[in-house]
Amino acid sequence: MESITLHVFRGAHGVGSLTDYEVPVTPGMVVLDAIHYIQAHTDGTLACRWNCKAAKCGSCSAEINGVPGLLCKTRVDLFPEGDIAVGPMRTFPHVRDLVTDVSWNYRVNARIPPLRPDPARGGAPFDLQQEDVERVQEFRKCIECFLCQDVCHVLREHQRTDAFFGPRQMCRIAGLEMHPMDTLDRRQQLHNEAGVAYCNITKCCTEVCPEHIHITDNAIIPMKERVVDSYFDPVAGILRKIGVLQRQPRQKAAGDAAPATTIHSPPKSAD
Amino acid sequence: MEPCEAFDYDILVVGAGGAGLRAVIAAREAGCRVGVVCKSLLGKAHTVMAEGGVAAALGNMVSSDGELEPDGWETHFVDTMKGGAFLNNWRMVEIFAHEAIDRVFELEQYGAVFDRTPEGRIAQRPFGGHKYRRLNHVGDRTGLELIRTVQDKAVGAGMDVHMEVTLVRLLTAGGVVVGALGYHRETGRFVTFRAKAVVLATGGWGRMFRFTSNSWEGTGDGVTLAYEAGAELIDMEMMQFHPTGMIWPPGMRGILVTEGVRGEGGILRNSRGERFMFKPEYMPELYRGQFAESEQEAAGWLDDKKRFRRPPELLPRDVVSRAIYREVKAGNGCEHGGVFLDVSQRGAEYIKAKLPSMYDQFHALGDVDITVEPMEVYPTVHYTMGGIRVDPETAAATVPGLFAAGEVAGGLHGANRLGGNSLSDILVFGRRAGDGAAAWAAGKSLAELDPAQIADGQEQMLKPLGKSGGESPYALHAELQETMQQNAMIAREEAGLKIALDKVRELQKRAEGLAAPGGREYNPGWHATRDLVSMLTVSEIIVLCALERKESRGAQWRIDFPERDDAGWGTKNLVVHRRDGQPAVVESPLPAMPEHLKALFQEH
Numbered sequence: 001m002e003s004i005t006l007h008v009f010r011g012a013h014g015v016g017s018l019t020d021y022e023v024p025v026t027p028g029m030v031v032l033d034a035i036h037y038i039q040a041h042t043d044g045t046l047a048c049r050w051n052c053k054a055a056k057c058g059s060c061s062a063e064i065n066g067v068p069g070l071l072c073k074t075r076v077d078l079f080p081e082g083d084i085a086v087g088p089m090r091t092f093p094h095v096r097d098l099v100t101d102v103s104w105n106y107r108v109n110a111r112i113p114p115l116r117p118d119p120a121r122g123g124a125p126f127d128l129q130q131e132d133v134e135r136v137q138e139f140r141k142c143i144e145c146f147l148c149q150d151v152c153h154v155l156r157e158h159q160r161t162d163a164f165f166g167p168r169q170m171c172r173i174a175g176l177e178m179h180p181m182d183t184l185d186r187r188q189q190l191h192n193e194a195g196v197a198y199c200n201i202t203k204c205c206t207e208v209c210p211e212h213i214h215i216t217d218n219a220i221i222p223m224k225e226r227v228v229d230s231y232f233d234p235v236a237g238i239l240r241k242i243g244v245l246q247r248q249p250r251q252k253a254a255g256d257a258a259p260a261t262t263i264h265s266p267p268k269s270a271d
Numbered sequence: 272m273e274p275c276e277a278f279d280y281d282i283l284v285v286g287a288g289g290a291g292l293r294a295v296i297a298a299r300e301a302g303c304r305v306g307v308v309c310k311s312l313l314g315k316a317h318t319v320m321a322e323g324g325v326a327a328a329l330g331n332m333v334s335s336d337g338e339l340e341p342d343g344w345e346t347h348f349v350d351t352m353k354g355g356a357f358l359n360n361w362r363m364v365e366i367f368a369h370e371a372i373d374r375v376f377e378l379e380q381y382g383a384v385f386d387r388t389p390e391g392r393i394a395q396r397p398f399g400g401h402k403y404r405r406l407n408h409v410g411d412r413t414g415l416e417l418i419r420t421v422q423d424k425a426v427g428a429g430m431d432v433h434m435e436v437t438l439v440r441l442l443t444a445g446g447v448v449v450g451a452l453g454y455h456r457e458t459g460r461f462v463t464f465r466a467k468a469v470v471l472a473t474g475g476w477g478r479m480f481r482f483t484s485n486s487w488e489g490t491g492d493g494v495t496l497a498y499e500a501g502a503e504l505i506d507m508e509m510m511q512f513h514p515t516g517m518i519w520p521p522g523m524r525g526i527l528v529t530e531g532v533r534g535e536g537g538i539l540r541n542s543r544g545e546r547f548m549f550k551p552e553y554m555p556e557l558y559r560g561q562f563a564e565s566e567q568e569a570a571g572w573l574d575d576k577k578r579f580r581r582p583p584e585l586l587p588r589d590v591v592s593r594a595i596y597r598e599v600k601a602g603n604g605c606e607h608g609g610v611f612l613d614v615s616q617r618g619a620e621y622i623k624a625k626l627p628s629m630y631d632q633f634h635a636l637g638d639v640d641i642t643v644e645p646m647e648v649y650p651t652v653h654y655t656m657g658g659i660r661v662d663p664e665t666a667a668a669t670v671p672g673l674f675a676a677g678e679v680a681g682g683l684h685g686a687n688r689l690g691g692n693s694l695s696d697i698l699v700f701g702r703r704a705g706d707g708a709a710a711w712a713a714g715k716s717l718a719e720l721d722p723a724q725i726a727d728g729q730e731q732m733l734k735p736l737g738k739s740g741g742e743s744p745y746a747l748h749a750e751l752q753e754t755m756q757q758n759a760m761i762a763r764e765e766a767g768l769k770i771a772l773d774k775v776r777e778l779q780k781r782a783e784g785l786a787a788p789g790g791r792e793y794n795p796g797w798h799a800t801r802d803l804v805s806m807l808t809v810s811e812i813i814v815l816c817a818l819e820r821k822e823s824r825g826a827q828w829r830i831d832f833p834e835r836d837d838a839g840w841g842t843k844n845l846v847v848h849r850r851d852g853q854p855a856v857v858e859s860p861l862p863a864m865p866e867h868l869k870a871l872f873q874e875h
Contacts (some may be wrong), residue, residue, distance in 0.1 A: 010790060027636060028520020044796025045789035049312070054526045054632060055804035056415065058316045095457055096793040103434065106313055110471040114427035115382035124379035125329075127391040133384045137409065140384055144314055166370060179382065231738055260429030263313075266455035266462070267276060 002206050004076055006034050008046065014094040018085060025076060031086060032060055032071035034099070047097035052104065055210055058145030062085045062098050068147040068208045070097075089150040099221045102146050103263050105138065110259035112172055118182040132180045139175035139219055141211040142168065144267040148205035148215055154198045156267075164195035167205035167215045174219035272726035275461035278433065280306035281712045282705075283451060284468035285438060287491060289414075289697035290315030290677025290704070292421040293374075294362045294480060297705025298470075299428040303712060304430035306431045306464060308453060310473075310488050313434055316487060317678075318697065319472050321414025322529035322628070323398055325698070326691030327371035327379075331392040332404040334577035342403035344368040345607075345820040346875040348868070351692060353557060354587045355656070357841060361864040362663040363683040367692075367699050374698035375407050385409055391605065395532050395692050397576070400587040400689040402875070404576065411531050417694055422718050436462060437801060438492065439620040441469060441500040441673070442720050448500055448672035449718035452728040457738075458799060459791025461729055463720060466710035468672050471497055471702045472697075475678035477510070478748075479806045479813075481756040483526040483652040484516055490802040493679040497659045498854075502668040504655035504847040505681040507809075508761040508816035509826045511688055512761050514591035518653025523636050525651040528612065528629065532646075533584040535625050536573050537614040539595070540645070541603035544637025547610075548583035549673040553594040558586060561800040588852020589826050590689040592650040596761050600648065601816030609649035615687035633735045650761055655814075656684040656695065656826065660846060665707030666700050669848075672711065676704035686825020695787050734785075735800040741786025743794055744799035744875055751778055751806060759814050766830040775810045819856050862864035 004025055021035045021042055027214035035048050050060040060071040065085050076084060086128040092100035117190045118124070154160050164175075173194065177186045190196040203216045213219070239245035281303035284291045291307065299304045309316070331341035333465060347368040352359055379385065379393070385407050386394040395404040409416040435456040442450040442463070450465040473493025477485030498504055515528040533539075554562065562583045563569040569582035582589065595610050605611060619642035623630050626641075633639040633646060658681035660670050666674045677697040684692065705848050735741065754774040758767035782804060787797035822836040823829050830842060836839065846859040 026521045028635065029365040030521050039795060040743075044743060044799070045794050046747060047793040047795060050322055051311055051315045051488065052317075053486065054636070056412070056628070057319050057486070059312060059315050072862065075636070097458075099793050101457075102312065104753055106432070106434075110426050114423045117380060124376040124395060126379055129391050130387045136384050140409075140419065141412065142419075143319070164303070176382070179384070181428065220487045235637065236684060259426075261426045264431060264433050266458045266460060268458070 004034065004079070004082040004084060005028055006038065007083070008035070008097070009084040010046070010096070010097055012096045028124060029073045029076045031064055031076060034076060035071060036087070036220045038150045043114065047095070047099045047103060049099055049207060056143060057198050058143035061089055061145045061147050061150065066245055068150045070145060070147070070210050073210060089146070091150045091152070091156045092146075101265070103265050104161055105144070105146050105149060105166070105168060106261070106263045108169055108259040109172060109261065112169060112176070112189070113184055115176055115179055115182050116184045121181065124183070126181055128180055135218075136179050139171045140211055141213055142171050143211060144168065147210065151204045151208050151244060153200070153202060153204065160195075160198060164198040165193075167199070169194065170196065170199070170220045170223065171215055174223055176224060187227050187230050190223055191231055196224055199224070273461060273720050273721050273729050274458050275463055277463045277465070277719055278306055278466065279429065280304050280466045282306070282470060283308065283464045283710045284362050284470045284472060284681040285451065286316065286472035286474060286677070286679070287313055287432070288474055288677065289318040289421055289694065290416055290665030290701035292418070292425045292707035293469065293473055293698050294470045294708070295430050296421065296428055297354065297702045298709045299425070299430065301709035303707065305329060306433065306636060308433045308436045308438060308451070308464070310437050310492070311435060313432055314418055314437050316418060316692070317420040317489065319337050319415045320484065320527060320791060321417070321694050322411040322527070323531040323534065324403050324408030324413045324691045325375055325397055325417060325694035325696050325824045326401060326689065327396070327407060328368065328373040328403070328405055329372060329375065329393060329395060329407065330403070332395050332636055333388070335575045336577055340403045342405060343870050344372065347371070347403050347405065348833055348875045349871050350401050351689060352685070354687055354689040356687060356835070357685065358509070358634050358825065358844060358861070359685030360663060360682035361868060362862065365868065366663055366703070367683055367696065370699045371695035374702065376697070377418065378420050381420050381424040383416050384408075392712060394491060396531065397581060397585065398530055399533070399585045399591070400585050403693065406691040407532070408531070410625050414694065418796035435463070437798065438496055439732050439801065440724065442724050443500055444721060446501070446671065447718070448670055454732060455597040457793055459794065459797070464724060464819070465717045465720060467506070467715045467717060468531040470675060470708050471659065471673065471675040471679050472677045472701060472704070473679045476809050477655070478756045479641065479751050479810045480652040481559050481752040482516060482525045482649065484513060485652065487802075491805045492802070493675070494658055495805040495808045497668055497670070497673060497675065498849055499637040500673065501849060502670045503674060503702070504658060504662040504812065505660040505844050508820050508845060509656035510590040510652060510685050510813065511588060511654035511656060511826050512650040514595055514650050515612055515648040517637065517646070518649040519647045520637060521592070521660065526632070527625070527651065527653070528646055528648055530588070532612060532614050532626060532629060533582075535614060536617050537584060537612050538582070538616070539584050539591070540611045541611060542605050543600045543603055545603070547598050547603070548586070548591070548594060550732060553590065554583065555586070555590055562586065587687055593828055595648070597651055597701045605647050605649055609647045611645035612648045613645035615644060618642070618803070627838070629785070642744060646721035654678065654688055656686065656688050656837055657663050657681040664703070665705055665710065666704035667711070671697055674708045676700040677842040685720040686743055686827060732801060736791065736797050737788065738786035741784045742781055744785050744787065744796060744803045747778055747785065747804070748799065748803055751775070751810060755810055759817060762828055762830050763817050765818065768814050772814045772818070773815060774805060779807045781809070815848065815854055815856050819845055
């Protein structure tokens with residue numbers, strides 16, 4: 001194929017339509033190359049986020065023929081018929097063209113307490129085996145593209161950003177919860193404000209993850225189990241009620257304090 | 272003057288890569304209120320691109336004789352000075368080599384999860400120019416680990432984050448930096464910041480070249496802001512060409528192939544199948560005798576670092592880049608104009624474990640399976656050794672109230688940076704800049720901003736907006752890239768540099784008439800007009816310095832002055848400052864290294 005037709009969503013604040021652009025194809029071309037071609041040759045006002053162009057920064061998230069993906073990692077020759085529709089992520093408030101307001105993700109992230117290593121075990125350097133760290137390393141591969149947040153039913157269809165932190169933040173918490181040196185008890189935050197129970201394990205997040213993190217199986221399900229063990233064990237509940245089992249004194253629970261960091265958004269104004 | 276949002280902070284940090292965020296942590300620990308401005312979203316800075324590791328002489332690795340490698344800050348100091356061809360500021364290197372070790376341990380305390388040795392220590396890998404295994408790493412995504420770690424730590428420490436804000440100018444009062452003017456990319460509206468001190472941690476610049484590993488952000492805004500505010504810049508001719516950028520397919524041109532590939536045994540070959548790094552003409556005198564002299568010896572080194580010398584593929588970046596350039600120039604290049612880099616002999620399992628994102632990158636984007644076939648590579652503009660001249664102790668620029676750390680600052684890396692030293696640089700000097708800014712801010716009060724400066728900055732920014740009929744910033748940018756690529760890249764000579772200088776000045780004039788159709792909301796064409804101003808300013812300075820330094824040293828390779836001139840040019844840095852609105856280049860003698868540090872070169 002010598003050229004492709006890109007149907008790009010143009011518009012602002014959710015109002016707009018697809019506009020067609022003819023783009024000549026070069027070997028190995030990705031959709032982001034095509035967007036750059038349009039900006040340089042056809043319309044310099046086409047808004048699109050990007051940074052590294054190497055699938056390492058997670059800036060150029062969008063929906064390509066309805067499928068959430070990174071524009072820099074999606075080859076145009078995946079679509080031999082040459083028709084490619086490119087739109088913004090639908091879960092987040094629309095700004096302009098392919099750009100959405102993802103600041104909510106950063107605000108939620110600021111509510112997750114960072115690692116708290118045990119002072120009794122001494123400071124770094126730590127003595128850890130590769131097997132100890134590999135489990136956590138998987139979650140730390142996350143590039144914060146927010147495609148998992150975009151595809152999550154709880155956030156996308158039900159718009160429950162008030163109740164569920166979303167798969168990305170489940171990964172973040174899992175990376176802390178399963179860190180060999182962390183001492184914070186994160187179950188209460190998972191159970192309450194982070195809303196781990198809202199996930200109904202459809203694994204859509206895992207499917208779109210460009211880093212191939214097993215978000216559902218390795219992060220969310222083990223954490224659901226921990227929360228269930230702690231809050232919903234019927235036998236333990238009865239034993240606690242009759243006084244046989246005492247509620248374990250909790251270490252300091254995570255997540256109740258107001259976040260220390262403020263993520264500012266520009267004041268909205270008509271153009 | 273258009274009314275705009277206004278914020279007050281003790282310290283304003285510009286740039287939220289590793290250096291900026293490490294400065295935030297330091298400033299917060301000193302009790303300051305901190306605002307952070309980033310041109311992109313938080314956590315998307317160039318730090319994420321660093322793959323190989325963070326260099327610090329922990330000395331964790333065990334040799335074949337069962338002993339720990341005798342690494343220490345002294346050897347790291349010596350390696351860094353040698354790698355920088357002795358143009359480095361010795362005091363910066365001394366601080367750096369010392370403090371990198373604690374900064375890495377501190378990262379682990381913050382939550383970074385490094386790969387481990389069998390003994391449970393942080394694992395270290397070999398890299399070009401480092402005598403011992405010194406790069407603390409997490410597979411080939413060390414930069415991501417580093418930025419996420421300091422990001423989480425800074426978020427926990429507390430800061431005000433302003434994402435997708437581009438600064439237009441620094442604001443001064445009586446010659447002191449007291450704030451900044453910027454605009455929101457999302458709305459196109461202006462915002463001002465008042466601060467007792469400003470830390471620039473804006474990274475480097477490479478977008479003026481056609482082959483570059485830099486993102487769209489690498490336009491030199493920070494160094495331009497500092498220069499326009501009156502700060503001195505140092506070593507601006509020293510642009511690092513990373514020897515191995517992707518050359519094929521065209522869309523991927525310039526994207527980095529980590530030096531970790533060579534650290535893990537990657538072999539460079541030309542189209543004749545020759546392992547050309549063994550050619551004696553590519554071995555600099557300084558390193559002769561320290562590298563393997565046969566393929567067998569180089570292969571032996573993979574498993575026994577003690578008995579065998581390292582392969583010549585691990586010479587410093589400037590050396591390997593020049594060798595690749597010469598091979599291609601001599602007609603020994605591959606079909607697409609590069610050379611071959613092959614790591615397939617290490618086996619699929621090893622490659623996927625040690626170089627997972629390289630495997631992915633080539634598989635998904637280049638249709639190349641690096642576990643069975645070679646990659647095609649060519650040097651790509653990667654890093655800027657030069658930058659804002661700073662005080663080694665406090666990271667203060669030469670303009671009061673201004674501090675700089677990381678790639679935007681100059682002095683540490685001299686004429687060439689060793690791989691892995693950038694990540695430790697941003698930690699060591701990011702922290703020092705945060706501390707330095709906090710010390711400067713203590714007891715000071717916020718100054719009044721000058722409405723005339725704000726109005727002028729706004730007017731400059733708005734000039735191209737909504738205009739039609741003028742030149743497109745994209746077209747001008749392409750012309751600039753072509754000129755710099757042809758005349759000011761890896762091989763330089765007077766005639767070419769003069770062509771580049773004339774062209775850059777012509778483009779500066781034409782940029783006065785740039786037009787950006789459309790409105791103020793998230794308009795990339797308009798944003799590009801501002802980026803172009805920075806790129807043109809920096810390009811002129813790079814070319815002027817490259818013309819001035821009439822020798823070959825580190826990244827500066829003058830084919831008309833091929834020798835290294837230790838007695839002459841080797842004794843001085845080039846320093847640039849703004850005089851009557853034009854860049855003035857002056858020579859500045861290197862500070863004298865004390866005897867006890869000179870002695871280290873005999874011992875290490």
